[in-house]
Amino acid sequence: MKIILLCLISACLAQAAHSICSYSTLTQDDRDSITNAHNNYRSILAKGQANLPNGQFAPPAANMYKVSYDCDLENIAQNYAEKCVFQHSSAGERDGAGENLFMSTGNIGNAAALQQSADAWWGELEQYGIAGFASNDTTFQSNMSSVGHFTQMAWANSTKIGCGVQWCPNNPMTIVVCNYKDAGNYINSPIYQVGNACASDSECTSVPQSTCDTSAGLCSSNYVPPCADNSPAYACNQWQAAGYCANTSPYYPYVAQQECRKTCASC
Missing domain, CATH: 1.10.10 (Arc Repressor Mutant, subunit A)
Known part of the structure; x- marks a missing residue:
């Protein structure tokens, strides 16, 4: 029987380009896959279509930005995944980045591991729900550990992601580590801004020089402060x-x- 486990934590890192993604065995297709998985789910949330356990939907999101891939974050994630320890890295090891963990006992390969991790993390919303969402309250609270992977994926200020995958034959498991900048899951901070998904560039106001992908309802920006x-x-x-x-x-x-x-x- 294959066993799947999850884990998460919070913190943050610096930007890098795809060109230095040279450390791990991930392919560009792998990187695009996990990035697209996050953005597809964020789009579903922005449009008010993210399922809750009671058949209702989470509040829609305004100013929800796409995530982009970060090679520095990947290098840190891959380094830690190769330790084959299913527990969180220290804040110093990940330079304050947010961290989600996933584990499967099968040798399922990089592509499947990345997709299964994203699906499992996001699936916490429909499995457990968030009580405050009924009143459009998206404030992160200390009692939300059961949905912490979801909230990190949905965290509006987390716009960079980098992941590592490792098969560990001595303690048979495939580990996925994804790191996030800026880190999410800060108590009493909003997971995201409730409102309508963007329909024009003028509705993307969190970051200068932003544009709206109207088909996804997501904002993006290449602005570097x-x-x-x-x-x-x-x-x-x-x-x-x-x-x-x-x-x-x-x-x-x-x-x-x-x-x-x-x-x-x-x-």
Whole structure:
């Protein structure tokens, strides 16, 4: 009998191009497959067609962006997958990236493993549901661990993904590791913005220079923000001295990824 297990955690990393995706055995078709799986599911959610257990649907999403593939994230994911340990990596190992894990006891190959992982992670929504969705509340809460893989896939601010796959014959299992930037699943933060799927470029407002894929109801942008601090220098220097720039700090998402990107050397 084949056994499938899942696991997840939160955190964040930097962008890279397909051209340096040279570490793992994944093919470009594999990378496109897992990227498309995420975007297909995000499109279903944006259009208000994501199933809940009671036959109803999750609230539709405005400002939902496509994910794109990131080779730095892939390299980290593949390095960890090759350890053949089905437990989460440390925050330092993944430089603060979000992390979803999947395991099957069969040697099912990369393509099947990637598709099954995406289907299993997203399937948590229909299997378990989210109570707040009935009132259009998409706030992530500490009691949502049963749907944590889904929420990471649906997290609106997670727009980069990179994955690794490894067959582990000594402890027979195929492991999938997917890392996300920016990390999701922060308590009391919104999973996504409730609203209508985009129908024009003007409705994609989260990132400058955005466009709307009207057929998918998803936004996209190639905009790269300047490497700068949003908070005053004295504040960033104090936070850096206090250790808030470290990816193990609970303040890392706010300080290093948002307010003090230049001081924390996170851009």
